[in-house]
Amino acid sequence: MGLVQLGLIHLQETVEDLRLEKVADLIDNGRWNVELIQEAFSPLTAHKILAIPLANQGNVDSIYWFDSTNGIYVCKSGYNFIRSLVAREEASTSSGPLLQAKLWRRLWASPALPRCKEVAWRAVRNFLPMRGELVKRGMQLDPCCPFCETEVETCGHLFLKCPAVERVWFASDLAIRTESFSSVHALMVAVLEEDDVDFIAAVQQLMYVTWEARNSMVFNGRKLDVGDVLRRSSMLKPWDDGIHIPQSLTASRPANWKRPEEGIVKINFDASVKNEIGGLGMVARGTHGAILGAAALYPVSVISPLLGEACGFRWALKLATEFGFRSVCFETDYLQLFEWWKKGSIGLSYLDTIVRECRLFTSAFSYFQFTFVRRSGNLVADFLARNASNFPNSVWVEEVPHDVDHLVINDALASSPALI
Structure with a gap:
């Protein structure tokens, strides 16, 4: 190679x-x-x-096509690459980047309210009156973000990078990690490529409510409240265009952790990556929610959050075999990894290499299942990953750190048969 x-x-x-x-x-x-x-x-x-993860099994030297996710060249990929060059050139001389016509149609066809779709469209095209852009046009005002007051306000900063808005995305039930995206355009492409119109609408609704909260802060001095933003987003249903509907009628039930079937060990894992340094967390629980094992690992060098999740999956699989589990169900809140696993790619990318190793590990189990869960059903593993630096390279048997006890108890109570 x-x-x-x-x-x-x-x-x-x-x-x-x-x-x-x-x-x-x-x-x-x-x-x-x-x-x-x-x-x-x-x-x-x-x-x-x-920061590039190495495969334990070794690879044969291969020619790798850089502009595809799996490293394999096809004519369509070459054609799309040439079109992207043209689009980038056009975008540099126009008001903003362009989406493919098919994706634009999905944006406007979602069941979200028209005003939500318009804000999403304007954010992608950079048509929203952000302070950074207004200053460039000669207006005399503070260019900083009204929420964090530390960075210049742009569409990319407001909707993806602002710490205050990151908390909104994290607390929502969308399982989107904004650090994975370099721009609102990249986020919207990833969202629109999903074949789930409700998911697309939910993203557009949250972007609209975020923009609403920003304007409320600028013009009324009202500070951002994560709970208010999420409640407002849950009320923006297609049949409601300005009419208040009680939250009890509109708020969906959170996707809490669910107990596995009898004899199955459920293993949740997660990765938290920032500046190419990640932390990993995993927790294994039995039918009644009892802790069978948990672990945290830090630091892990990875070049992207998606690769971090794949490395976390490989690490969790290895730990499961060391714990001696035979019948297992693994859960992730990272949709891209789950989709990658389902399509059974045989590509040449770093991710494909790690995923192939994960598939080899599954032969060690008599029963294996891999599922996707919203972040609200993966809170324990998420906590361990985000706080892995506090207990690097730690393994617990039939217990977890005291700081995470409340999350374990909440999961056990929420999944109790009497409450379901």
Whole structure:
């Protein structure tokens, strides 16, 4: 496998005396040779290399097509790549990026209220009057985000990167991690590619209510309240265009953790990635909600949240075999990983490599199931992943850290047969 596989890493940075020709020259016994990499590359490049997860099984050298998710070239991919170049050139001279016609149709065909769809459309096209844009046009005002007051307000910042709005996405039932997306355009493409009109509508509703809350802060000085935003979003149903409907009639029941069937061990896992450093968390519970095992791992170097989730899956599978579980059900709140698993890809990407290893692990179980759950059903694993730095490389048998006891109890109570 040539060093070209490393994408943006520049070969010119290698030290000639080291005679590095292949990626394999940088690997020692299945692990990156950290000292060699740090000697041969700049600190930034070395960090990016070390953040690439290695497969335990090894790979055959392959030609990799960089512009597809699975690394395999097809004519359609080449055609779309050329079209994207044209679109980017057009976007640089127009008001904003373009979506494919098929995706635009999905945006307008969702069951969300027209005003919600319009805000989503304007956010993608960068047509909303953000402070950063208004200052560029000559207006005399503070360009900072009214919520966090630290970054310039743009569509990308307000809807994806602002810490206050990140809390809204996290508390919602959409299971979207905004750190995975570089722009509102990228978020909307990912959302519209889902074949779930209710999910698309829910995203548009939350974006609209976020914009509402922003305007309320700017013009009325009202601070953002996560609970109010989520309640308002739940009331924006297609049949309601300004008429208040009691929350009891509109709020959907949260997707809490559910107990596995008799004899099955349910294993929830999660990853939390920021600046290419991640933490992993997993928890295994039995039929009655009793803790059978839990673990946390930190730090883990990964180049993307999706790869972090895949590495977390591989790690959780390995731990499950070490715990001696035979009949298992794994749950993730990361929809992209679940979809990747379902399609059974045989691609050449880093993700495909990790997923193939995960499939090998499943042969160790007499019964195996992999399911998707909303984040509200994965709170224990999520907590362990986000706080993994507090207890790095820890394993608990039949217990969890005291800080997470309340979440375990809530899951057990919510899943009690008497309450379902």
